[in-house]
Amino acid sequence: MHLNMNLTDATPDTGRVLFDGQPLDLEAVAAIASGRRRIRLSDAEAFRHRINAGAQAVWRLLAEEGVIYGVTTGYGDSCTVAIPPELVAELPHRLYTYHGVGMGRLLDADETRAVLAARLASLCQGMSGVRYALLEQIAALIDHDILPCIPAEGSVGASGDLTPLSYVAAALCGERDVIWRGRRMAAADALRAVGRAPLALQPKEGLAVMNGTAVMTGLACLAWQRARRCSLIASRITALNVFATAGNPHHFEAQLFDAKPHPGPRAVARRLRRDLACEDSTARNPARLQDRYSLRCAPHVIGVLEDALPFTRTLIENELNSANDNPLIDPDSGRVLHGGHFYGGHVAFAMDGLKTAVANVLDLLDRQLALLVDSRYSHGLPDNLSAADGPRAAVNHGLKALQIAVSAWTAEALKGTLPASVFSRSTECHNQDKVSMGTIAARDCQRVLDLGDQVLAAMLIAARQAVTLRLRLAPGTLPPGLADSQAWLEAHIPLVEEDRALDQDLAGLVRALRDDAVPGASESGR
Ligand SMILES: N[C@@H](Cc1ccc(O)cc1)C(=O)O
Structure with a gap:
């Protein structure tokens, strides 16, 4: 062994990356991935309001029209199947459950952080009809370095990265496994250890987490x-x-x-x-x-x-x-x-x-x-x-x-x-x-x-x-x-x-x- 082990001379960048819907560059994602930078989810009133307005719009629509794709219908080609009102609450949990078909190696820690950062950046655009509380839960995973075990294979990359992201959705809800402090454990245990309750997904939130491109984008x-x-x-x-x-x-x-x-x-x-x-050179011909x-x-x-x-x-x-993701909800x-x-x-x-x-x-x-x-x-x-x-x-x-x-x-x-x-x-x-x-x-x-x-x-x-x-x-x-x-x-x-x-x-x-x-x-x- 001729090379000493610690060759890094990069200065740690300690400033937190702010997630507030403003554009991020890929250096920010890489810094989060390597643990050089932590994150901060904006708690500005206007930002929280805009995010929550999207989630409230979903509820309003549900009350007024009664039909929203992926909320009161089955998913994808199954959109012709109507979901009875008493089963609507269950639907987002079904989504990550049946997408638990991931195989292959697990994404490593850096990749997983990059995926979480990419998903959070997308949801911060405020067009996905999710609550601020869901953003907080993703931010908590990143901040406490609770890393969902995400199998690398099983996405066709349009319908987003449904299957690998189902492991993120499940972890947010305290299901499946995560790596925390170097140990593989149940997501519920890791959340409990940091004092967070599992999330219960509201209508549209399953799709919002899963129906997007965060895995390929984080890796990219x-x-x-x-x-x-x-x-x-x-x-x-x-x-x-x-x-x-x-x-x-x-x-x-x-x-x-x-x-x-x-x-x-x-x-x-x-x-x-x-x-x-x-x-x-001014010479006509070099040697x-x-x-x-x-x-x-x-x-x-x-x-x-x-x-x-x-x-x-x-x-x-x-x-x-x-x-x-899809469908998008205009919060305004x-x-x-x-x-x-x-x-x-x-x-x-x-x-x-x-x-x-x-x-x-x-x-x-x-x-x-x-x-x-x-x-x-x-x-x-x-x-x-x-x-x-x-x-x-x-x-x-x-x-x-x-x-x-x-x-x-x-x-x-x-x-x-x-x-x-x-x-x-x-x-x-x-x-x-x-x-x-x-x-x-x-x-x-x-x-x-x-x-x-x-x-x-x-x-x-x-x-x-x-x-x-x-x-x-x-x-x-x-x-x-x-x-x-x-x-x-x-x-x-x-x-x-x-x-x-x-x-x-x-x-x-x-x-x-x-x-x-x-x-x-x-x-x-x-
Ligand atoms: N991406 C699909 C939705 C979908 C979700 C889950 C599925 O298993 C299949 C399809 C759409 O918006 O049309």
């Missing part, structure tokens, strides 16, 4: 952050690899990128120029004319991911700050608006897109590694980046297996890019005959990002090794941006001179990546 907020980190670290790794292969930094000149104005590649080229301390595409086109490949980030941020944040007029806002197509597209852009970056890095480990292409570096000398060289295989592993992880990531959104299918007696599959897209994106962290970790080991070997061949100094990175890498990864298992180094680096502790993870450089 977290995935987006990881995708941005991938872009930043991949840029830094590329710079190290250009240096290590004695590559041509003039591929990244500003004049070139002014001629093709996509902002993403321009930003990546700027980073590479900064890292490699490369000024625009090395053209490097292979995996180096020369790095801004173009990473730049696609870079350009996808602002676009997908908008999609995810619009979803986060939306009322995304009391009108019931029947629609399909539970359709998570934008998140599905964002996640399908991001995973493709990330996987292409991983593929780029895998190709860079292929250049580094092969003495036919590395301009003087030893095969497999082995640092063993003399008689020891014969038995040492350096990073050979690491490259094979990167090939495997990259291939698996590329395989995982099959878009989920195109696998819509008609379900629920053809009521839900076109669905988003956004939650599957988000989980696929997470898987690509998990594999991505492994590829990035391996590339950091390779870059550290390659830069050291280049400096042995051609003693000199690294540009300051890269010197910092190399110093950090040398402090955390001993040079591989005699072969050793690298799995512990990899695991430590993956943790450091997730803690944002690896130099290059922030735009300011470092």
Whole structure:
């Protein structure tokens, strides 16, 4: 174990995130998810009034008209079934009960907090016909870190995330299990321990909690952050690899990128120029004319991911700050608006897109590694980046297996890019005959990002090794941006001179990546 365990240097952000119906950004959700920020539900009179007005509108409508979808009718295709008045109160509890069909792994603590935050943000829009007391109960779960056990699989992502969110609805009512203080226990026990009574859902409140996109949206907020980190670290790794292969930094000149104005590649080229301390050249031809595409086109490949980030941020944040259930209740007029806002197509597209852009970056890095480990292409570096000398060289295989592993992880990531959104299918007696599959897209994106962290970790080991070997061949100094990175890498990864298992180094680096502790993870450089 070469990496110390506590590599986080992020300053804790202690200010509470306010939930009052104003827009949140995905950084706020990520901060809540990681426990860096707590939340505060607004208790402003106007806000409480607006929320409660929606719930009162439901009661009024019920008294005046007697029929509201999902309140006095069955759900979905069963909306033609009338619910007798004496059974109306039972209906919201039926909804989460029969949706208790979740399977697969449970969402982890960060994911669960992100889901709760996303659902609370949506209900705070005041269009869902729920009481303020329901918002308070969700806020209490977040605040006391009572985390419903939410199985990850079973949502088609339109009718929202009905099945996984049924576990949130049940926990609010003191049913099913939660994790609290590291222990799995009955939700009723955890609520009792913090002095809260289970909620009895009122008409419409079951649908309001469950008939929305909070699972995919919460996961998307977290995935987006990881995708941005991938872009930043991949840029830094590329710079190290250009240096290590004695590559041509003039591929990244500003004049070139002014001629093709996509902002993403321009930003990546700027980073590479900064890292490699490369000024625009007046020379007609640099010493090395053209490097292979995996180096020369790095801004173009990473730049696609870079350009996808602002676009997908908008999609995810619009979803986060939306009322995304059905029906909606206008608290002012009391009108019931029947629609399909539970359709998570934008998140599905964002996640399908991001995973493709990330996987292409991983593929780029895998190709860079292929250049580094092969003495036919590395301009003087030893095969497999082995640092063993003399008689020891014969038995040492350096990073050979690491490259094979990167090939495997990259291939698996590329395989995982099959878009989920195109696998819509008609379900629920053809009521839900076109669905988003956004939650599957988000989980696929997470898987690509998990594999991505492994590829990035391996590339950091390779870059550290390659830069050291280049400096042995051609003693000199690294540009300051890269010197910092190399110093950090040398402090955390001993040079591989005699072969050793690298799995512990990899695991430590993956943790450091997730803690944002690896130099290059922030735009300011470092
Ligand atoms: N989302 C559906 C409602 C629904 C709820 C639960 C179900 O099991 C099925 C459908 C709609 O608004 O039309």
